[in-house]
Amino acid sequence: xxxxxxxxxxxxxxxxxxxxxxxxxxxxxxxxxxxxxxxxxxxxxxxxxxxxxxxxxxxxxxxxxxxxxxxxxxxxxxxxxxxxxxxxxxxxxxxxxxxxxxxxxxxxxxxxxxxxxxxxxxxxxxxxxxxxxxxxxxxxxxxxxxxxxxxxxxxxxxxxxxxxxxxxxxxxxxxxxxxxxxxxxxxxxxxxxxxxxxxxxxxxxxxxxxxxxxxxxxxxxxxxxxxxxxxxxxxxxxxxxxxxxxxxxxxxxxxxxxxxxxxxxxxxxxxxxxxxxxxxxxxxxxxxxxxxxxxxxxxxxxxxxxxxxxxxxxxxxxxxxxxxxxxxxxxxxxxxxxxxxxxxxxxxxxxxxxxxxxxxxxxxxxxxxxxxxxxxxxxxxxxxxxxxxxxxxxxxxxxxxxxxxxxxxxxxxxxxxxxxxxxxxxxxxxxxxxxxxxxxxxxxxx
Numbered sequence: 327x328x329x330x331x332x333x334x335x336x337x338x339x340x341x342x343x344x345x346x347x348x349x350x351x352x353x354x355x356x357x358x359x360x361x362x363x364x365x366x367x368x369x370x371x372x373x374x375x376x377x378x379x380x381x382x383x384x385x386x387x388x389x390x391x392x393x394x395x396x397x398x399x400x401x402x403x404x405x406x407x408x409x410x411x412x413x414x415x416x417x418x419x420x421x422x423x424x425x426x427x428x429x430x431x432x433x434x435x436x437x438x439x440x441x442x443x444x445x446x447x448x449x450x451x452x453x454x455x456x457x458x459x460x461x462x463x464x465x466x467x468x469x470x471x472x473x474x475x476x477x478x479x480x481x482x483x484x485x486x487x488x489x490x491x492x493x494x495x496x497x498x499x500x501x502x503x504x505x506x507x508x509x510x511x512x513x514x515x516x517x518x519x520x521x522x523x524x525x526x527x528x529x530x531x532x533x534x535x536x537x538x539x540x541x542x543x544x545x546x547x548x549x550x551x552x553x554x555x556x557x558x559x560x561x562x563x564x565x566x567x568x569x570x571x572x573x574x575x576x577x578x579x580x581x582x583x584x585x586x587x588x589x590x591x592x593x594x595x596x597x598x599x600x601x602x603x604x605x606x607x608x609x610x611x612x613x614x615x616x617x618x619x620x621x622x623x624x625x626x627x628x629x630x631x632x633x634x635x636x637x638x639x640x641x642x643x644x645x646x647x648x649x650x651x652x653x654x655x656x657x658x659x660x661x662x663x664x665x666x667x668x669x670x671x672x673x674x675x676x677x678x679x680x681x682x683x684x685x686x687x688x689x690x691x692x693x694x695x696x697x698x699x700x701x702x703x704x705x706x707x708x709x710x711x712x713x714x715x716x717x718x719x720x721x722x723x724x725x726x727x728x729x730x731x732x733x734x735x736x737x738x739x740x741x742x743x744x745x746x747x748x749x750x751x752x753x754x755x756x757x758x759x760x761x762x763x764x765x766x767x768x769x770x771x772x
Contacts, residue, residue: 393728409625
């Protein structure tokens with residue numbers, strides 16, 4: 327049985343807290359820890375790395391808001407927000423104020439991850455030699471992941487074949503060690519941000535082991551690279567990265583689609599996942615998609631226009647159910663269960679799409695990768711597929727898992743009458759950040 331990352335993190339942080347209770351009131355703020363305080367020895371640096379993972383598990387990031395808000399942003403009449411909270415409603419309506427709390431939380435928490443990673447990288451000299459590559463690789467991967475999510479939410483879509491000078495977010499590559507560090511920074515371009523993310527993930531993949539207990543390993547980094555390359559339409563690189571994950575043989579598709587969701591533990595298909603517990607529950611996918619019976623608020627309903635996309639024989643359609651007069655998904659019906667972040671099915675579909683676009687068959691023919699996912703859903707194998715077939719399969723397989731708005735952008739689609747590159751299709755820079763640092767230029771329209 328695969329182990330859970332965040333259950334491990336919870337227990338680890340409790341142990342650290344208990345062991346350090348006498349000194350807890352004397353610690354400096356987490357984002358300005360001096361090397362003398364916490365990063366002057368091997369154990370301190372490794373605990374700081376665990377802290378970076380814990381920051382990445384916050385609600386605004388892998389705790390589910392990244393996924394939920396990507397679906398709300400790209401809802402396009404397929405899901406409906408009926409909740410009372412203002413921040414997600416603004417995102418759903420694509421009418422976001424520059425004071426939006428979800429937007430601010432993403433910005434703040436992502437930069438906390440980045441700073442934790444920068445502190446770890448800066449203190450590698452005190453880590454035992456045998457572990458330095460692994461520790462550096464994990465920190466680089468987490469830093470890249472945070473920068474990537476910031477870039478595609480605050481910066482316009484990467485456009486292949488042009489110089490992407492549109493503004494994204496500040497690239498922070500040195501640690502904040504004292505108050506005032508990294509304050510007067512400007513926004514880097516989308517091109518610069520993608521280049522740095524790819525540089526970090528490429529190095530991380532080269533440094534990390536194939537197996538790394540519950541933490542990011544070589545293939546997690548490769549899977550993230552596949553996502554990044556696909557988002558920027560570098561199809562050969564995306565194909566090859568996905569192929570490395572598949573060819574590893576370390577992961578396999580679950581027998582049924584339903585087995586991928588609401589499980590107590592990670593499954594064989596999970597390349598990276600987050601598991602919650604009663605002690606540390608930050609799975610907002612449950613909170614907003616699930617009905618009350620499963621610990622949720624029933625704030626997101628599934629519209630008929632989405633259900634109509636499925637063949638009646640498709641096992642994925644059976645993941646929806648009616649409660650009262652509304653339809654909901656059962657993907658997140660385990661309040662303290664596993665939240666899949668990266669699944670192997672995604673890698674098959676990336677490889678299929680890229681091979682189809684390029685007319686290649688690296689790893690497998692596009693139809694074979696398509697059928698791996700398609701037949702698992704209980705549908706008959708196809709003899710041939712077009713690119714549109716693969717894109718629809720991706721839409722159904724990964725529905726409600728945080729891909730919607732990003733796929734609309736990379737495919738240059740529309741949401742209602744709003745184009746993928748409309749100024750309102752990216753977040754505003756939080757006004758509180760601009761008040762602190764006037765060098766941060768606001769996005770147009772805000």
